[in-house]
Amino acid sequence: MNTDQFLVKSALKYIDKISFTWQTPSNIALVKYWGKSNPQIPKNASISFTLNNCHTVTTVDFEKKEKSKVIDFDLFFEGKQKEDFKPKIAEFFKRIQEYCPYIFDYKMTINSENSFPHSSGIASSASGLSAIAMCLMSLEKEINPDLSEEFMNKKASFLARLGSGSASRSIEGPLVVWGNHPAIEGSSDLFGVKFPYKVHDVFQNYQDAILLVDKGEKQVSSTVGHNLMHNHPYAKNRFLQANENLATISKILQEGNVKEFVSLVESEALTLHAMMLTSNPYFILMKPNTLEIINKIWEYRQEKNSNICFTLDAGANVHVLYPENEKETVNEFINSELAKYCQKYQYICDSVGFGAKKF
Known part of the structure; x- marks a missing residue:
């Protein structure tokens, strides 16, 4: 694998002080990746819809300082200093320092906020780390103007992946x-x-x-969940299945077979949860209301001949997917039949989006 392409090879023109703001989205995987090897290499390929409304807005202020061996940054989340978030970001910076040596030359102040509840089962690490990666690439572009937009996006995805695998899918x-x-x-x-x-x-x-369904902290962190795949008795077959499903969904997306899309996407969601049910230690990530919602979706689909379906991340919340031409009727169904299974009747209406936006 050619990682040398992401090394900084030209002389850099440093700037005393500069700030960048990026909005980057979360994403929802249709074919899931679950299991990885170091450094953040997936055991199988995955594909996701980029979301539009669920995003993180991050500003990074860069101020030139004396070069040192310490990466110096402060982190604020929704206006408050968040020391408990810092270790994950510090580990991210450690992993990318070879590719972004300029981070030793700047004091960084990071301000982030989400458009959705943190730890709600929406991939906040994906949107958060991809936003930081885009800010870093904006700095790199400023001090090395020859970089193309295509390379910036590719390297931002490469960097984001080293913080959170799914963050690689939140740039575009x-x-x-x-x-x-x-x-x-x-x-x-x-x-x-x-x-x-x-x-x-x-x-x-x-x-x-x-x-x-559940806005609390995730029962199992993604890192712990992925590590459970190392000695999982069904892991090898799962990785094969996922790669076969990706080839299948590629054809589905091109040909427009929505019924096959529904079947594959729901199977992928339940397989992810089955892998956690059969791991050691084992976990049940769904809640009773998750199952209530799934059954209601199945009933509605049969009664209305709808193309509504669900998918899940590694948690209790349910992503309800449906074509735009069913938007009005499905939204009525959600409001009248499904919202009661959500905490405080809360749900987020979203649609596919087009990736990172600079402010």
Whole structure:
């Protein structure tokens, strides 16, 4: 794997003080990645919808300082200093220092806020770390103006991946593949790539309503969850299945077979949870209301001949996916039948988006 392409090879023109602000989205995987090897290399390829409304806005202020061996930064989340978030960001900076040596030359002040509840089962690490990566690449572009936008996005995805695997899929949109796969031209374990083929009209502006069944801290961190795959009795077959599913969904997205999309996406969600149910130690990540919602979705789909479906991350919340032409009827269904299973009737209406935006 050629990581040398991301090393800084030219002389840098340093700036005394500068600030950048980026908004980067979360994403929801359709084919899941669960299991990785170091350094943040996926055991199977994955594909996700980039979200639009669920995002992180991050400002990084860079101020030149004396070069040292210490990476100096302060972190504020929604206006408050967050010492408990710092170790994860410090580890991220440690992993990327070889590719961003200029971080030793600046004091960084990071201010972030989410458009969604933190630790709600929406991938806040994906949006948060991708936003920091885009700010770093803006600085790198400023001190090395020859960088192209294409390279900036590729390196930002590469850097974000070293903090959170799914963050590699939050730089661009509406569909991003991460992980080397023979059916996806240009795909790589090192960074996410936009789905390179023409997508059928039915999957344009796809809708995602996120039902907040449980807004508390995740029962199992993603890192712990991925590590459970190392000695999992079904891991090898799971990785094969995921890669087969990615080849299948690539055809589905191009041909517009929504019924097959529904079947594959729901199977992927339940398989992810099955891997946690059968790990050692084992975990049940769903809540009773998660199952209530799933059953209601199945009933509605059959009664209305709808193309509504669900997917899940590694938690209790439910992502309800549906084509734009069903938006009005499905939203009525969510409001009248599903919202009561959410904490305080809370859910987020979202749709696919197009990636990072600079402010």
